[in-house]
Amino acid sequence: MKGAVPLLLLFSFPLPWWRQLMLCSCLFLIVVHQCVACPLGIACCVEKVTSSVVLRSSVCPLVIACCVEKLTSSLMAPLRLGGSKRTYAEYAEPNPATDCLKLFDDVDDSRGLPQTWTIIVRIDVKFPMEPRYHDKQHFILVDTTGSKIEAISYGNKVHRFDTLLQQGCKYILKDVVFGPNWGDLEFRNIGHRFEVTLTRKTRVEPYTFRLQFPPCPKHLMPFHEVIRQPNKTFVDVMGIVVHMEPLEHVGNRLYREVVLMDARWHLIIVGICSDLFCRNFQRWYKARDEKEIIIATMLRQNSTHRCLESSDHTSLDFNPRHHTWHQLATVRRIMMERQNLRFVNRYLEARWAYLATVLPH
Incomplete structure (x- = not known):
């Protein structure tokens, strides 16, 4: 910041606007390559010099502001010192297992259904398999907030989920499919706008964290x-x-x-x-x-x-x-x-x- 005053004195003499802009650009480059100050200090210097140029020149202030904005953004960009030492937080790639985690009350059909998400649940009720053909089984799932939803497995997946899912246990269910509730056409055990389908792509993992599920359901019916x-x-x-x-x-x-x-x-x-x-x-x-x-x-x-x-x-x-x-x-x-x-x-x-x-x- 000590070089800010001498820089401002250079613009006290009447010069054409294009010479002032050229001189300003050269001085900025000198500051970038010679100065080891923080980017915030350089930006402050840029702001003072810019105000002087705008006041003393006949060029459109918007043109000068645009040029200075580009230069300031380059000064404030993250820097790497020594080629290997990191001085800023790098961008973290999204984790699908975390970003797709869904609570039952957060499900909506604004983007259309069906959609696939990951859920953390407790098996509240496990109903017996369909007695005649054994091709369907219903579960009542409870999420970490106490909300309930009904899950259904069909066909040859019934025996697989009947073995994996036990009543009262907690699981992480990945790649479950949320869809609209078909209670108007088929019997459903509980009323809800949506239902969950367990497919062949659904993966079951035990939930080993000490997160306590609510003892009472979140939603009670009037x-x-x-x-x-x-x-x-x-x-x-x-x-x-x-x-x-x-x-x-x-x-x-x-x-x-x-x-x-x-x-x-x-x-x-x-x-x-x-x-x-x-x-x-x-x-x-x-x-x-x-x-x-x-x-x-x-x-x-x-x-x-x-x-x-x-x-x-x-x-x-x-x-x-x-x-x-x-x-x-x-x-x-x-x-x-x-x-x-x-x-x-x-x-x-x-x-x-x-x-x-x-x-x-």
């Missing part, structure tokens, strides 16, 4: 949307326990119905089988008396009885830590203060009247 789901599909819900029906015998097993309420004060009935109820026997009565909040996953829709029923894949979580818990906590506090459950009795009477019309006596 009760007013549950009734719109196809029959025998699975849903995940969260609600307040407001009522429990007496214990009944259905077929050769014990069965009890529980009434849940969501944040919109909508009610739904959940049928709990004997095994699942006996494992949490005392907890259920405490939940009824204290109006506790529960999350129930993988409940099967029963459109005929207008209720949800527990399955072999159902899990229960009492007073869970979930990002929507505070909404139900406010409703629970209001209900505990009022202690008015007449709307529950009216709901049960209407349901029994409906069952009397559709079920044989």
